[in-house]
Amino acid sequence: MNPVPTAPADLRRSLADHLRSTGAIKSDQWYEAFAAVPREAFVRAFAVGSQHGPVHLTPEDPRWLSTVYTDDALLTRFDAAGVPTSSSTLPTLMALMLEALDVADGNRVLEVATGTGYNAALLSHRAGDENVTTIEVDPDLARSAEQRLDRAGYRPTVLVGDGRAGHPDGGPYDRLIATCGFTGIPPTWLEQVVPGGIIVCPVGGGVVRLVVRKGGTATGAFLPDAAFFMPVRGIGDNGTPPVPPPLPHSCSSRPCFVEPTDLLDDGIHFLLTLAVPRAMSRFTYDDAGDIAAVHLWQPDGAWAELRHGIARQAGPRRILDTVETAVAAHKAAGRPPRERYRLRVDAGRQWVSVADSDGPTWELS
Incomplete structure (x- = not known):
């Protein structure tokens, strides 16, 4: 030995x-x-x-x-x-x-x-x-x-x-x-x-x-591997609030085919880090310890809650609309791994897409 x-x-x-x-x-x-x-x-x-x-x-x-x-x-x-x-x-x-x-x-x-x-x-x-x-x-x-x-x-x-x-x-x-x-x-x-x-x-x-x-x-x-780094900082950056903002007084509500557990899938989570940048998420659990809901929020005040197939949203953008599009595209493309995603930068704009796919693209900010 x-x-x-x-x-x-x-x-x-x-x-x-x-x-x-x-x-x-x-x-x-x-x-x-x-x-x-x-x-x-x-x-x-x-x-x-x-x-x-x-x-x-x-x-x-x-x-x-x-x-x-x-x-x-x-x-x-x-x-x-x-x-x-x-x-x-x-x-x-x-x-x-x-x-x-x-x-x-x-x-x-x-x-x-x-x-x-x-x-x-x-x-x-x-x-x-x-x-x-x-x-x-x-x-x-x-x-x-x-x-x-x-x-x-x-x-x-x-x-x-x-x-x-x-x-x-x-x-x-x-x-x-x-x-x-x-x-x-x-x-x-x-x-x-x-x-x-x-x-x-x-x-x-x-x-x-x-x-x-x-x-x-x-x-x-x-690259094929997951990677989670400390976010880039500039002088005076405040970043995303670490806890969900207070429940908005008014918000839209509609049925949503996405389930909170979908966001636990690594491939979906990766795509959402691109499609919904700087978003924070928090899961809540029921008395049996199962996931009951997920909250999502962004620095600009956009807010969403997904619970039992019902999407509630408020703020300057509809987070769960983007989530639905991303989840559907990921599944339609056969749940592609990270290395099948491509990034293109041109004239100051940049898009992510799935290679060899006619599906949607996501513009990064």
Whole structure:
């Protein structure tokens, strides 16, 4: 029996072996990056999720180092209410996205959302410090990440700013990767990535890989794996209210063929993250513990409740009308997986559709 690795270098190699065995890593270059870059240098204190809530670990805990090298997302920052606001991404997902980025020698790379700095270190190991620029909206996170990168021996360009604007002064870029969640591709990115360049970005509940074309257009498909990232933030962003708004005084009511349990289907849920962007949902349960209803709401005040086949809606848009169209299209297309969905960006507008389908398209915002 092989001994369980305990030294950092052995743990790094073990994680890289795991990522290669699952197919997340396919190239020698990314294998060597994961085997070389010390994840523990970027996540000194963190929490991991459990059925009883987050478990917080520090270097003083004997479980700390081994947990650093598990294939888990590590929560590294929380707001005053205890909601996670920054994390070190699941290594499998990091590897899948980096492989999809297809970095070649000499490529200039822009990373949006520096976070802990671990992903920037992996990029620097592969592409070279001089070819990597990373941008972070939170000045404290950017400063801490730059210090961690420096101590680990990596010196990419670390900037403070809104990643949605990119960094035109450092372009053009051959590759752009984002590590926070978006509802669509910022058009400015297409101006900063060369024709033939690649953008890898979390959109909705998935990750899209786009190839940029001349004239500010881009097309691509989603990766097959689910992905849920911290949402992109700008200065002063308030985001979606975390709890449903008060019940409107007046709302429309009609029959609806969608059942609340339909929203538990992974394929439907993925499509709804695109068709109903920035929506929050909450299920309520009956005395027997079964789902009785689902509430949906958006930042602009749109509100919906689906209960026993009855849709109630209010606000500036009818959320459940869109939900019905999406559910019907998903079923009519044979419940397609993520990789059958395509994203096209053209003239500042962008649409998602199912490949080889005459069904509807959904315009992203």
